[in-house]
Amino acid sequence: MPGEFDFIEAYLSERQTLRQDVQLALGDDCAIVCPPQNARIALSTDTLVGGSHFLLSAPPEWVAHKALASNLSDLAAMGARPAWMSLALTLPELDESWLRPFFDAFFALADDYGIQLIGGDTTKGPLSISLTVQGFVPQDTALLRSGAQVGDRIYVTGKLGDRKAGLDVILDPSLRSKPFASELEKRHFLSTPRVDFAQSLLGIASAAIDISDGLLADLQHILSRSQVGARIDVSQLPYSNEMAAFVGNQVTARQYALTSGEEYELCFTVPVQYASYVERELAGETELHCIGQIAPQGELVLHDAGHAVDWALSGYDHFKASK
């Protein structure tokens, strides 16, 4: 679709903040970039398929935000500073009334994080947005999933569960009459990736992941890669008053906090000796909650301030609650 690409290229060329380390962006066979000396490059790819990851009727500015935020969140999970990205955009047609708000929101968010679009491909087909983002981590300090040790404290940023409640509204419009339904629908798309906060975890956190599949599912990735278990106190799970009012009871609110995906908050582990530093120095600007501790491998316990809970939470690979 040459016409479409021309439009997009012309539109892009006037919209972006330009980085010093980009020698050549759009317009040749490849982009050329100049990484800093001794940097490690972190790279992640995420695809959103129209009709699957978002309804085709979703506002394009929300879709753009979600596509970029999900990728930035992967960089945040490694403690990487965003730098460059390439966009593979498949469109059923040239619809400027969709593309303009899409790109406006896309570049507004990109500028907030200092990331430049350097390449991509535009093709004709079913709507799909695939981004590959890159960023820098200093040598040997990236936040991995694999460093958690028994005894480490487990923290999460922000509040969890709004995105699952928002998805309920999207999938069942009859829920729009429930409290805060419109606000939760909007929040489903407009998560804030924790890029800046993640920088302060470098050298402090023993493991980290962003919450994209749901806290329990993502924590399982840390446990699996670190070969450890965990004890989670569900009474410490942070969630919003709006989500609690929407779902109507505490147990459901806690279960939403445990299983809500696409939150783009961070879950990270901290050795006990750094815990007071984290709670004293880092919890001021960013909301943090300690939700449990790392336990020996094979143990995954959910408890309510010490009392056993026995919830059937299905749909997550490998998840088996034990007591």
Place this chain on the structure above:
Amino acid sequence: MPGEFDFIEAYLSERQTLRQDVQLALGDDCAIVCPPQNARIALSTDTLVGGSHFLLSAPPEWVAHKALASNLSDLAAMGARPAWMSLALTLPELDESWLRPFFDAFFALADDYGIQLIGGDTTKGPLSISLTVQGFVPQDTALLRSGAQVGDRIYVTGKLGDRKAGLDVILDPSLRSKPFASELEKRHFLSTPRVDFAQSLLGIASAAIDISDGLLADLQHILSRSQVGARIDVSQLPYSNEMAAFVGNQVTARQYALTSGEEYELCFTVPVQYASYVERELAGETELHCIGQIAPQGELVLHDAGHAVDWALSGYDHFKASK
């Protein structure tokens, strides 16, 4: 599609050649790679949409080859050495009988070029294959589209036109009875990107591009970025005996050579003082043909050994033959 991703990740982990500069590949939020000191990174993204860029009935091993070759060809066009790639794969279903030959061919070609898959995303939806490839170019020696000067000679590698003839067969099965139809259909998918040869052009060629849209259309990109024109001698266009037999006459064969896309041969320009070096030293291992010269801006002439030709070749943006 977690099950699918598990299959793919397990399959991938045992298939790949591992590079020393990949610190972390699949399995965390991001991959981490270590670029060499002072290198520039070249990056390109290409998407193939099922049903649009290839028929859904095409052999998966051919589709894999085409997807990777088109991206490697972009690296070749810059003189870059392939290093890493990420794959955004959207699949309608988990079909191992499709995925196994796809990945077998994909990694066979990847290994030939020393490129490692470091990241990606697998989603459920209409079949689509989007690759982002990266490679290294030494500082300030990348082959660009913008360096052609009046008087430079214009070369192409290999033979041109087979892919268009192959596409004819794909789109119209009644042509299968024509000479070499099956062979040309296969060649449509199985181009060889000129990665190694491109290395020998660094510091020699003034401009380069890979032939993905068709020689005339791609040459136009060089002319536009370099602000020059060109004189092309159609009698010098290289094409295969098989394609000539398939199309049945010389004029059509030459027109196919001018307009056939997805060739993944290189078109490059060389200052006159390097021309004898190119023809003496480089033309031995790789088939090269001089097809014309760079002319002043605004001039684009097709001639047949000095005699005017007046072909209406439609479908290419900006292309207007002048005399």
